């Protein structure tokens with residue numbers, strides 16, 4: 001079995017967001033980059049499948065040189081090999097999907113694991129787009145995955161519950177928190193990863209169909225009001241304010 | 250045409266779909282286009298109601314084999330209608346199904362896609378979308394280069410307004426079988442209540458609740474207000490038996506209720522990421538320095554175990570829970 005894990009590099013959530021001079025991109029100064037947390041569930045799932053029934057796990061990322069950190073980490077966590085598809089990283093989800101689709105074609109992957117969304121951009125789009133471009137099944141926001149002979153059965157989160165999706169392999173599966181508990185890299189893993197190289201390839205030339213034309217910070221929320229008195233008075237004052245001022249009721 | 254992919258539940262248009270339809274109507278008016286509502290499934294009973302939200306044309310792809318949701322089959326049906334009707338804008342609500350199918354449709358049409366948007370407009374005949382990014386710390390405007398533009402609308406952000414449309418019914422061809430994946434089973438729902446993402450009022454508890462059993466007082470307040478209960482990640486991860494589906498935040502649900510009451514929640518950035526879009530925020534916390542107060546419209550510094558039951562009492566006395 002051959003598994004591809006697509007990993008995205010995203011800004012750490014604690015990052016203070018500053019808009020660059022162009023008015024439409026993130027100012028990269030002071031940004032701490034991390035592996036998208038959802039992609040860690042995807043990678044962990046791939047490594048567990050490998051441990052349980054044997055598989056070749058390829059980690060892949062589309063971006064500039066900085067995403068090598070993500071791939072090195074993936075190698076330390078159990079990926080057998082890593083591929084960097086070099087691109088300026090400015091494309092939309094569809095551009096990334098086209099790039100990955102062009103790479104994946106004819107390589108015989110049985111399973112492609114992604115995160116359900118890239119934190120920060122929150123598009124939650126690349127996985128289903130890739131599935132469509134490859135003409136394969138998809139299952140998104142997955143908290144449980146079972147593989148059969150050429151089939152999968154996955155549990156995905158929906159409003160107020162979950163549902164079971166069944167389909168044929170190859171498939172694109174996107175991971176949600178709860179799928180597994182990702183491990184930490186072991187010293188042995190880190191040492192082994194140092195000996196592996198990242199294959200670097202030029203990304204296929206694609207065109208973006210959507211772009212961010214403006215990035216702005218939200219307006220400050222007006223200062224709130226603290227309600228005084230004992231608990232009964234505070235409670236009454238709050239409900240009165242919600243009713244009369246905020247007109248919530 | 251501006252086309253809206255709509256979902257039905259128990260023979261009624263789901264509220265997030267009604268919101269998307271209303272926004273579609275507004276965009277159609279702004280650009281002099283027709284509004285189409287598209288329903289896909291084994292039964293499209295209730296689709297006629299789309300006229301109430303301004304649909305000029307109501308398209309139904311009704312066939313038994315679409316009884317269960319299938320990402321690839323639904324994507325095919327919708328994409329075919331977009332092409333057949335020459336629709337330039339496709340909207341869907343950012344529900345579990347909407348978020349699953351819309352990007353797949355976009356790829357099929359080589360169309361640009363904007364997810365979970367909170368603002369839409371037509372600029373020079375093309376869609377422009379505004380959406381929160383970086384945990385709500387910024388807003389991005391998405392502009393499109395493709396002939397077709399696809400977006401999902403965040404529930405509870407756009408108003409569902411009634412405006413009569415012509416509502417001409419039209420059936421569309423449904424696909425043959427051979428689906429790549431299909432939903433086999435819906436597992437037990439957490440409760441019969443509305444989902445957090447669609448809730449108008451949310452009462453959330455954090456680590457300050459001390460124990461899962463204490464969430465009972467939040468349930469009581471939520472019931473009195475006509476709302477539902479959410480939780481911080483710290484509460485969900487504490488082993489109190491709270492399901493992950495209750496979690497609000499960056500790795501949980503993103504919610505936009507009219508009222509969000511945070512009880513015993515400090516206001517970490519990852520929590521704020523999920524609820525900063527709330528219209529009114531109330532914080533109840535014993536620590537007056539808790540960051541959640543920076544965000545709150547109304548703050549109560551105090552012990553939630555005293556305040557929450559008082560709120561339930563006052564709510565009942567005021568009789569506010571009627572909505």
Ligand SMILES: Cc1cc2nc3c(=O)[nH]c(=O)nc-3n(C[C@H](O)[C@H](O)[C@H](O)COP(=O)(O)OP(=O)(O)OC[C@H]3O[C@@H](n4cnc5c(N)ncnc54)[C@H](O)[C@@H]3O)c2cc1C
Nearest residue numbers: 455456457481482483498499500501513514515520535553
């Ligand atoms: C990658 C990542 C993703 C994350 N995703 C999420 C997410 O989706 N959602 C989320 O919520 N968090 C998320 N977190 C965790 C987040 O950083 C915080 O740890 C978490 O939100 C804290 O939860 P809390 O406010 O309930 O707990 P705490 O920060 O411990 O706050 C508890 C609060 O309760 C107050 N309190 C205690 N007792 C009382 C009382 N009797 N009366 C009144 N107040 C009281 C305290 O003063 C305190 O402010 C994420 C973290 C990471 C790293």
Ligand SMILES: Nc1ncnc2c1ncn2[C@@H]1O[C@H](COP(=O)(O)O)[C@@H](O)[C@H]1O
Nearest residue numbers: 006007062114115117118123124125126
């Ligand atoms: N540049 C990228 N390189 C590799 N994988 C990516 C990239 N962008 C997105 N992905 C994958 O697609 C998922 C969804 O990303 P997004 O559509 O950006 O929210 C991520 O969790 C990754 O698994």
